[in-house]
Amino acid sequence: MLDVGSGTGALTRVLRAEAAGDVVAVDADPKLLDHVEGPTVVGDAFRLPFPEDTFDLVICQALLINLPEPVDALREFARVSRDGVAVIEPDNGSVTVDSTVGGESALAGQAREHYLAGVDTDVTLGSDAESILADAGLDSIEVTRYDHDRTISPPYDEADVESARRKASGDGLATDRETMLDGGLTADGYDSLRQRWRQMGRDVIEQMAERTYERTETVPFYVAVGQV
Template sequence: MREFSESYLERTREGMWADSRAALEPLALDARDRILDVGCGTGELSRVLAAESPGEVIGCDADPDLLSAAAEHVPVVAGDALRLPFSDDAVDLVVCQALLINLPDPAAAVAEFARVSTDLVAAVEPDNAAVEIDSSVDAEGDLERRARRAYLDGVNTDVALGADARTAFETAGLEVLATRRYDHVRTVEPPYSEGELTAARRKATGDGLADDRETMLAGDLSEGEYDALRGSWREMGRDVIEQMRDREYRREEVVPFHVTVGRISES
């Protein structure tokens, strides 16, 4: 399973659910007694669940560093998504966000979630193949699409799972009650945050692509094609920085998430 830093999770999930939580309505959060957030990371979703539910929310993650951040908001427990440290029927809702896309066998995780839940299991999973970019730097959108395609070809899990998470639910024996789409919109515009400035510098150095080099080369991309892409990426990054200096850079990224909710079989 891929690992993520605290800064990465905070940057990519910042502001999620701030404007609309309608996609979470099928979770019936106001009627929950005990909720388990698996793969909680730094606790962004845990905080939303705690705000919307009168019951107890528990965060669970295998990374102790991420758990220490989540522990500032909810009780936490260290644990593996495939071997949860909970007894059968311990909670009435298990939920995860952007977790199944990083697992080789999503259905096995869903089955484990169902073991510890008396009622519902929910997954909030992105379709990373359908991300849309609108940028004031003309080359950025096309380069992002090319890099994303190369990454998707090389990664060994289904990071474009999205609404197809229902297949994992059905394989695990759950009745799928609902699948709702929620678009997470991330906007960069003046005044720029320190995180946004850091991201721009990483584009200009090519460090962002370098982090994914091994995965991208595991697909159909050749080393020569990767080097050419990274060169264009660095040039694009310099254009981003130049526009930032003039306070002209703007970027909007739309990441579609799909909330799949399943009910435990009574049989």
């Protein structure tokens, strides 16, 4: 199997533990591959450094949402596969947040809407996985949806505390400022959103101090498998 865009190897390790056969990790960033045990290969998803029909299965996870031409990448996956291509991709436009802090769900939705409007790739394509695989020439396509829940609840760990700190400081929102402005949000609109975001963060910290804060973010993922 070939794991394209493996990053630091999260999916690669799962495949090696759960599936029979060898799993090769490929990524364009050699520094990320430093975190993955071999075999690893530095390579571009649009120009994979392998001959035709090298692998039984070519797979990626949360890669296509970051590519400007995902169908072209899938055609390249099909070129080096002699059997199947599988993708695991989210629909980031359908993420939901359930929180004990009033207003967090609505603010998260507003921030996501502005961010998505400014992104130049299709970060919602998970729900269109079937049509994208079909456009790449794959057959016998099967799609399954599953919802991934990210939950924060007592006892809180360091990552939970850091997330709350970034909300209260506005640092987390600030990293996406330019993307939001590219999506049509005005500077005044961003400042207003950030002010409300920081207050929400302070409310989160207050509830965390009382051990009452709970938050669940649900991200829909689509697993699509097609035959070459």
